[in-house]
Amino acid sequence: MLLRIFLFWLCVFSTAQAADWPVFVSAEWLSANFAQPKVKLIEVSDEVSYEFDGHIPGAVMIGKEYWRQQGDDDVRTHLPLPELQERIRALGISNDDHVVLYYKGKSLNDVQGAFYSYWIFNLLGHDTVSILDGGWHAWLAAHGETTDQATEVTPGDFVVHYRPELEMGVEVMHSLYRDHPVVDGRPHDYWLGLGKFGANIKFGRIPGSLSQPWEDFLKTDAAGLLYADASLPIRVLASYPLAKTELVLLTCFGATGASMVYAYFKAAGFQKLRVDDEGYKRWNLRDYPLDKGPP
Secondary structure, rough: HHHHHHHHHHHHHOOOOOOOOOOOEHHHHHHOOOOOOEEEEEEEEEHHHHHOOOOOOEEEOOHHHHHEEEEEOOOOOEHHHHHHHHHHHHOOOOOOOOOEEEOOOOOOHHHHHHHHHHHHHHHHOOOOEEEEEEEEHHHHHHOOOOOOOOOOOOOOOOOOOOOOOHEEEEHHHHHHHOOOEEEEOOHOOOOOHOOOOOOOOOOOOOOOOOOHHHHHHHHEEEOOHHHHHHHHHHOHHHOOOOOOOEEEEEOOOOOOOHHHHHHHHHHHHEEEEEEEEEHHHHHHHHHHEOOOOOO
8 A cells, every 4th residue: 555655656746746736645645755855844833842752854843933924913924925935945845845744733833833834835836735634643643753853954946836816815805705605714602702812802703704613623632732633524514515616715813723724625625715814803903894693
């Protein structure tokens, strides 16, 4: 089985620069392929965990905020495209590399940071990117190789091929939300208006939006590590069977939770997804409409 996986990987890279890779890859696949020169690993955690808990050989480490900046209104959004390009190059990545993202799972920031990174690569035109299903939890369960040696990086020559159709700000969301389904990734109680993140300034949801909490995709192992399970269903589709060809707008407080929903919807075959990179804080700063309570 592992031999077939390896041969498939080798064949695809010999025939295409940007193959349409699956959103998730298994620990077994990664164990067979992580040492290949065109596989580039990114761990989302922190320096202490990267060094003292070990990491997959060859992996470089970033934090959740590696791709983001904070505006004058305290809203975090991704960096300008030239800066994103330079940050990807600094990780040793080029356009013909297959990027595999994983997280330690010691905090929600790790998990959401990996999914946000996945969306960033898609936004910049890079489809040859995957997330390790189950993250560090799955790697340890599969007895994957680990090391405490830092990875030496040779800068890559990645070039951005921006896809504006994958993102939007709140002004665009405001112009579209009445005509297209909006999926809200926040906890369900926040969607109902019964609670909110501390940094948010109002309670409630975008009128007509659907609740699909990113929490639905998470599990916790016996050691307390958080991990996302690719086999878990997208619950909102049981009640609202959205068409995979229609435009679906994704939001949350920021974009990191919406990026989790983005990855699961993409894995399910949805073709037109736009992530709101500004989120509810800026929506509320604009005093745009909100609903509360049961729909």
